[in-house]
Amino acid sequence: MYYLRSALDWHNPEVQAKLGWADVLLFQRNVIGPEIWDAMSYWKALRKIVLVDLDDGYSCIPASNPAFPHWILNTPGLDPDPVPALEEGLRHADALIAPNRVLLQDWAHVVAGYYWQNFPSILDYQDLQPRDIANPDYLFSYPDAPELKKLNPDEPPPLLQNERPGSKGRLVIGWGGSISHVDSFVYSHVVEALARILKEFPHVDFKFCGNDDRLDFLWKELPKDQFIRQNGVLPRKDWPQVVSQFSIGIAPMDMRPVEGKTASQVNNYSYDERRSSLKLTEYLCAGVPFVATRCHPYEELGHLGKLVENTPDAWYNALRERILGYDHFKTEAMKNRQWALKKLTIENNAERLIRLYAKIGEEAQARTGLRVPNTTFVNPEVATEIDETLHVEELDPPFWSGHPHEVGRAPYDVKAKKGARDVAREPWMTAADLEIGSILEYPLTAKLNQIYREHERRTEEAIVADDGRAIADQPLETT
Amino acid sequence: MGGPSQTSLWKPLSELFQLVVADSQAAEHAAGLGLRVGVLGAAMDPPAIEQAKVHALELSSHLLAKIDEVYSLDPAIPHMNGAFLKSWYVPMVFDQATTASLRLIAAEKFHSEDGGFVGILLHEDVTEASRAISQFGRMRGIPVLHIPHANHFLQPGTDDIHCQINSDFIGVYGEYMRQWYLKCGASEAQIELIGGAQWDDLYDKERIPERLHSRRALGYKEDDFIVAAATTWFQDTGVWGRGNEDLEWMAHRFLHACKKLNAKPLIKLNPGEPDERHKDWMDTMLAYGLHGSISKWHNEMTYSAADVMVVFGPSNLGVAAQIAGCPIVELMIPSARYPEAYGIPATWGDELEDCILAARGSARNDQFIRDMNYDNDGGAVKRAVDWVRKHTGV
Numbered sequence: 001m002y003y004l005r006s007a008l009d010w011h012n013p014e015v016q017a018k019l020g021w022a023d024v025l026l027f028q029r030n031v032i033g034p035e036i037w038d039a040m041s042y043w044k045a046l047r048k049i050v051l052v053d054l055d056d057g058y059s060c061i062p063a064s065n066p067a068f069p070h071w072i073l074n075t076p077g078l079d080p081d082p083v084p085a086l087e088e089g090l091r092h093a094d095a096l097i098a099p100n101r102v103l104l105q106d107w108a109h110v111v112a113g114y115y116w117q118n119f120p121s122i123l124d125y126q127d128l129q130p131r132d133i134a135n136p137d138y139l140f141s142y143p144d145a146p147e148l149k150k151l152n153p154d155e156p157p158p159l160l161q162n163e164r165p166g167s168k169g170r171l172v173i174g175w176g177g178s179i180s181h182v183d184s185f186v187y188s189h190v191v192e193a194l195a196r197i198l199k200e201f202p203h204v205d206f207k208f209c210g211n212d213d214r215l216d217f218l219w220k221e222l223p224k225d226q227f228i229r230q231n232g233v234l235p236r237k238d239w240p241q242v243v244s245q246f247s248i249g250i251a252p253m254d255m256r257p258v259e260g261k262t263a264s265q266v267n268n269y270s271y272d273e274r275r276s277s278l279k280l281t282e283y284l285c286a287g288v289p290f291v292a293t294r295c296h297p298y299e300e301l302g303h304l305g306k307l308v309e310n311t312p313d314a315w316y317n318a319l320r321e322r323i324l325g326y327d328h329f330k331t332e333a334m335k336n337r338q339w340a341l342k343k344l345t346i347e348n349n350a351e352r353l354i355r356l357y358a359k360i361g362e363e364a365q366a367r368t369g370l371r372v373p374n375t376t377f378v379n380p381e382v383a384t385e386i387d388e389t390l391h392v393e394e395l396d397p398p399f400w401s402g403h404p405h406e407v408g409r410a411p412y413d414v415k416a417k418k419g420a421r422d423v424a425r426e427p428w429m430t431a432a433d434l435e436i437g438s439i440l441e442y443p444l445t446a447k448l449n450q451i452y453r454e455h456e457r458r459t460e461e462a463i464v465a466d467d468g469r470a471i472a473d474q475p476l477e478t479t
Numbered sequence: 480m481g482g483p484s485q486t487s488l489w490k491p492l493s494e495l496f497q498l499v500v501a502d503s504q505a506a507e508h509a510a511g512l513g514l515r516v517g518v519l520g521a522a523m524d525p526p527a528i529e530q531a532k533v534h535a536l537e538l539s540s541h542l543l544a545k546i547d548e549v550y551s552l553d554p555a556i557p558h559m560n561g562a563f564l565k566s567w568y569v570p571m572v573f574d575q576a577t578t579a580s581l582r583l584i585a586a587e588k589f590h591s592e593d594g595g596f597v598g599i600l601l602h603e604d605v606t607e608a609s610r611a612i613s614q615f616g617r618m619r620g621i622p623v624l625h626i627p628h629a630n631h632f633l634q635p636g637t638d639d640i641h642c643q644i645n646s647d648f649i650g651v652y653g654e655y656m657r658q659w660y661l662k663c664g665a666s667e668a669q670i671e672l673i674g675g676a677q678w679d680d681l682y683d684k685e686r687i688p689e690r691l692h693s694r695r696a697l698g699y700k701e702d703d704f705i706v707a708a709a710t711t712w713f714q715d716t717g718v719w720g721r722g723n724e725d726l727e728w729m730a731h732r733f734l735h736a737c738k739k740l741n742a743k744p745l746i747k748l749n750p751g752e753p754d755e756r757h758k759d760w761m762d763t764m765l766a767y768g769l770h771g772s773i774s775k776w777h778n779e780m781t782y783s784a785a786d787v788m789v790v791f792g793p794s795n796l797g798v799a800a801q802i803a804g805c806p807i808v809e810l811m812i813p814s815a816r817y818p819e820a821y822g823i824p825a826t827w828g829d830e831l832e833d834c835i836l837a838a839r840g841s842a843r844n845d846q847f848i849r850d851m852n853y854d855n856d857g858g859a860v861k862r863a864v865d866w867v868r869k870h871t872g873v
Binding site: 352355356359362363365366367370371372374375376377378379380383385386387388395396397398399400401403404405407408409410412413414415416417419420423428429430431432433434435436438439440441442443444445446447448449450451452453454455 | 530531534535537538541552553556557558559567571572575576579580583584605606607610611614615618633634638639640645685686688689692695696697698714715716717718719720721724725728731732735757760761762764765766768769770771772773774775776777780792811812813814815816827828829
């Protein structure tokens with residue numbers, strides 16, 4: 001694997017040489033400029049499988065999302081606007097891959113869509129030690145700048161784990177994510193439930209992981225000493241350490257339906273319902289029991305935890321159950337973890353993904369009119385030679401009737417089988433301890449049948465001809 | 480010995496065993512799957528070859544002498560006596576004895592020098608090659624396991640060669656095959672229900688091509704009425720019917736029905752048929768003025784694209800088509816038959832159009848599938864591997 005910063009400079013021979021090795025070229029997200037479309041067209045013309053990967057409903061992105069000004073207000077001043085430009089970019093692809101079927105449907109008028117979940121790497125999860133609540137809870141950080149200077153710059157900075165004082169025996173409800181989840185918290189009503197839970201269970205904390213300070217107005221509802229913040233953006237390899245500290249994970253989603261704002265938009269789904277199921281996948285791979293909003297992306301994995309409607313009571317009841325029955329739910333989650341590491345990780349889905357790419361390529365080829373190999377295609381409208389001697393309108397009635405097990409056996413077939421079987425039983429028909437007679441039985445049965453059939457044919461011919469020809473003095477036409 | 484029906488077993492078995500296959504073609508196939516397997520007799524030295532020829536020559540000489548003493552395979556048939564018999568039978572015996580001896584020498588060499596066999600797995604146990612290997616296994620006390628490559632649908636207990644048993648244990652596809660082998664003389668203890676390993680993939684929806692794609696790729700339109708034909712050919716180990724005359728009539732009958740129903744034929748040739756059959760079918764389809772395609776391959780696309788598949792005789796391809804959800808009709812041939820109890824529409828030809836229309840859109844026949852492919856769950860590979868482990872003690 002290598003990283004090619006200049007991949008879009010596709011006129012460059014070096015770039016062409018590197019990317020030319022690929023069968024599949026995957027463009028992620030922002031296919032919104034002519035230079036990108038040109039690159040896609042070039043590689044597509046060379047019969048590469050050109051894909052776009054989207055995991056967000058950019059066409060209906062809400063005002064609370066920091067990407068709203070870019071995608072909807074077009075603050076960069078792109079021409080055309082970003083959403084029409086994305087549509088144009090998708091037209092240059094063979095297919096769209098997304099971890100969400102609503103998203104695929106939103107763009108179905110433009111490009112063929114293929115569902116593919118987001119999976120984490122098993123390498124990041126397999127050695128995790130999920131936290132026992134008897135042990136302390138940790139917050140994570142990296143060395144500060146002066147310290148970093150002393151370290152090898154070629155190696156990733158070490159993750160520092162800092163024990164949270166007084167955290168032994170405390171149960172941690174956790175969430176972590178990007179800065180696009182304001183509405184998920186506001187409109188799921190999970191915060192009201194958390195406020196009740198933390199008040200009722202003094203040994204429970206809520207840990208919020210991420211850099212979004214726009215939700216601070218909500219956290220004021222929670223007891224200050226039970227609200228924990230894990231700051232910073234952690235790289236993928238370190239993120240599982242954070243998740244593994246959670247006793248219970250939550251995944252709230254905003255369920256207010258929005259228009260997809262595309263020609264094939266799906267009605268009655270929210271912006272959040274165009275997200276992936278990655279959060280549940282992470283909880284499962286880390287062995288964390290979870291409570292999540294009942295929503296489209298979580299339909300497949302939701303049964304491995306608890307899905308709730310977006311009401312304060314539903315969240316409260318589900319969280320309370322998991323706190324009171326924590327040992328049971330943790331045991332279940334650890335069992336689910338074994339399944340998840342096998343089924344929900346990149347490495348264990350690599351072959352499936354390769355098959356999907358091949359399938360996309362084949363389907364794209366078929367859409368352009370290419371046909372499968374090793375096949376004869378028959379089209380009478382373009383045929384130059386048609387055998388006029390075939391009388392297709394006349395057809396004799398079926399020759400046979402009765403039960404197939406009881407009709408049509410050649411009279412000599414019994415003799416051929418018996419003859420070969422007799423040879424198989426000859427005691428002298430051996431070589432090197434092997435019963436050659438038995439080994440001969442299969443080919444000899446076929447051979448004797450051929451001889452009998454040929455003999456029968458010649459006999460019939462001789463009878464018809466009545467010319468006294470000897471039938472036995474010529475070599476047989478058998479194989 | 481690995482045939483195509485067992486390819487899906489190779490990878491899981493190779494994780495437990497060092498696999499040795501009987502021919503280099505299978506080894507190349509395995510290499511294409513990224514598996515390293517040994518080949519029996521890959522490097523036979525000249526003395527071993529000479530030794531095998533000597534064994535064969537001794538037997539052939541003995542046979543020559545016996546023919547001179549009026550040995551006959553059938554006194555009433557000239558070509559089974561005297562000089563005629565010598566002309567083909569003695570070379571046949573010599574060739575078979577040489578090949579079998581070479582196989583034995585190669586197997587003995589591997590068994591004594593390279594760690595030895597813990598088991599022998601056959602995909603059929605009646606042909607000359609499988610019998611030689613089977614005899615070796617039995618001589619050396621190595622369990623000989625047989626996973627038949629197909630249901631035969633012949634009369635249970637028939638004198639057909641496929642009803643013979645040259646193995647110690649049989650891993651059968653389903654209840655139908657179990658009953659069939661019991662009637663052929665196998666004991667209950669010899670048989671275990673496994674399922675058809677080559678059909679496991681049909682239970683994985685991701686591996687079945689989409690209907691629209693299959694139609695496009697095979698040259699059809701989205702709304703075509705497509706009727707597939709799973710064709711057959713005749714073998715001389717059992718002679719039933721009129722041979723090619725029957726096949727030709729069936730082809731015409733099938734295309735006649737397509738014409739009448741305004742359907743497009745999709746011809747799925749049997750891989751055992753000669754390549755010339757492409758041209759025969761093409762000529763006949765052109766004469767009927769029918770669009771369509773002809774191939775030996777693309778099975779899954781055929782199941783997916785077709786509205787109905789007409790099987791020429793009770794084909795195992797019909798079982799696969801049913802698993803994949805494609806309705807089937809049996810155009811009957813002498814000798815073999817799907818058991819009537821399953822209600823698969825069947826005809827000698829006179830009611831073919833009605834059968835096709837009745838089958839179109841019909842639901843999967845779950846009892847048929849379950850009895851042909853235990854346990855209708857796509858878990859045959861795992862059961863087969865467990866079964867091999869049980870009998871090899873690994």
